[in-house]
Amino acid sequence: MSNNGKRSVGVKEIARRANVSIGTVDRVLHNRGGVSEKTKEKIIAVIKELNYQPNILARRLASGRTIHLFTLIPAVSDETDYWDVPLQGIIQAENEIKLYDVKVSKFFFDMNDRKSFVERYQQILQEEQIDGVLLAPAFIEEAIAFTNVCQQRNIPFVFINSDIPNQKSLCYFGPDLFYSGYSVAHLVRYLTSENDKILVMNISKDVASDHHILRKEEGFRKYFIEKQISQTIITKNLTQTDYDSVKAGLDEVLQQYPDIRLVFVTNSRVSLVAQYFESKGKGNILLVGYDFITRNIEYLNKEIIDFLICEKPQEQAYRGVKALYHYIMFEENIEKDFYMPIDIIHKGNQKFYRN
Amino acid sequence: MSNNGKRSVGVKEIARRANVSIGTVDRVLHNRGGVSEKTKEKIIAVIKELNYQPNILARRLASGRTIHLFTLIPAVSDETDYWDVPLQGIIQAENEIKLYDVKVSKFFFDMNDRKSFVERYQQILQEEQIDGVLLAPAFIEEAIAFTNVCQQRNIPFVFINSDIPNQKSLCYFGPDLFYSGYSVAHLVRYLTSENDKILVMNISKDVASDHHILRKEEGFRKYFIEKQISQTIITKNLTQTDYDSVKAGLDEVLQQYPDIRLVFVTNSRVSLVAQYFESKGKGNILLVGYDFITRNIEYLNKEIIDFLICEKPQEQAYRGVKALYHYIMFEENIEKDFYMPIDIIHKGNQKFYRN
DNA sequence: CTGAAAGCGCTTACAG
């Protein structure tokens, strides 16, 4: 109707110009083989000449084939509901693309159990049709094993939350951990003066191999070295994540250094420290931590947590799923690394923040 | 193939159950009329019973109709390239949806010329097929006139950048201006102490009627009143936006108040103030302003601008166009107000920031 | 007021 006859050229026109049937054009278009070199060349030439753009709608409609995507992320645990946020991102993407006959199957592993990761991915690998995989590679070796199989089988996969470089993922969506810590240091410089002491708190069952935490602290400290700022930075590692242990640890370190000015908690466990300050009193200590999750937001609003750093976990997962879909649908190549912005949230701007 | 025969029910099945032809089903589906009450009711019942979800792909494919959207935003000017950012958002959305046969026609007006706004919208209204409109209602009365016509003609429209409440827009994407200023105040409290003086600078050709600026300052000041903080806040309005005038204004105010600790510029003109500080020296004054645009980023990296507040102008426009598309395609209702997050950018986190 | 047919631009068997 309002078409101006400009409806872009399709297989029909290509077939006409190449003097073949549309079936043969389709074979060339999808590299299905069974076409003589000569006709193939001719058809390719016409396709180029016409700058043919396939009609995605028609393609999806005609091929009754559902696209099957799989996601593998940690389950929400009592310790933290952080992983509910990426899950929401997956669901958001799913709702958008299910109209185009895409199915997303969601698998979850236990953050504290390597085996569960392996079990889940083996379950996935047993599926007969796997068009793409999104995973949070919490256990590096196991994730490598999984994605090696994907590579062999030509299944595209994307990482979220943390990256394994050189693993030929389609793309990574998540923080640049080092830079994230580095960035916090810059903010901290605005909040403290040179003779203020800073406490870095790493709260994790396995600090020694917690890549996230280590890289963030590295970046944080690097800033002070680079800028030659001789501010005192104390690190406290806590490998027990229950409140009592955190309380004991804080009691100890604050007794030893009573004049701490700012506490930087390198992950979402900042709410535990906030809980401590809520009962003990916070004085003029500033508290900075990670992740825009319910518990933390409560303390943010009470002004017990001063700043939360957040790297859009929902968007990471959302973009991850959409990237797989786009890759499969349009054979589009995607920019390899997509580092999330490092958002700063305080009581004053939390209202309209979105993960 | 991998279909499990679960391909959701379509018009055919509805027609079968209602004992009519698919043509009649289609008439009911689109309220085209010409169907007897009785059959209509019957068909509607079946549709509900089956929880029929139309196949959008097929719908778009079958109806040769192109969707025509129109956008009306300010042109990029010498004064500021701010409006290039929303334009990029429009283009981004356009690229995503043009696959679905959507055309976006972009119109631009001159920020300093009401008449150009009127001319452009009249041009738009002459188009024969208008499926939706996105506009930045910089001139309120004129925007009301325009959108009144849209309402009459049943054309959906969305606002970006600033809102006109009660104008029955489909949706608004942009900042909550008051809250934006309020939010900056909270940050400023972390950066200054109670006896530090603050300078608010409004740089705009028509400060008195610049809604953006006025609301932000209002929010900013409100914070201090609410919290009963007796910090000195000086306002300086500059109605000349060239550098020399800004320089003169700053010379004057800084002579009068030599002990200013923080300057808050209420819009993207903060680069002019930065330029001043670059030549005069900044001392220990902090500089806070708006918008993540090239000129400002340069000064951010030189640490002459300390913080930029940004409300994702690209995303505003992107979401605006997508909202129109979704509304038209799926007749989906959209949440009425979508206030953008109030992002805080400093030298340390600007690297991965996206407008 | 209603139905039957053609067609949107592709893909998928099937036949040769």
Next chain:
DNA sequence: CTGAAAGCGCTTACAG
């Protein structure tokens, strides 16, 4: 190696 036909789930004239 290639073609002709049927069909994906809709919409659009056209005929009655």
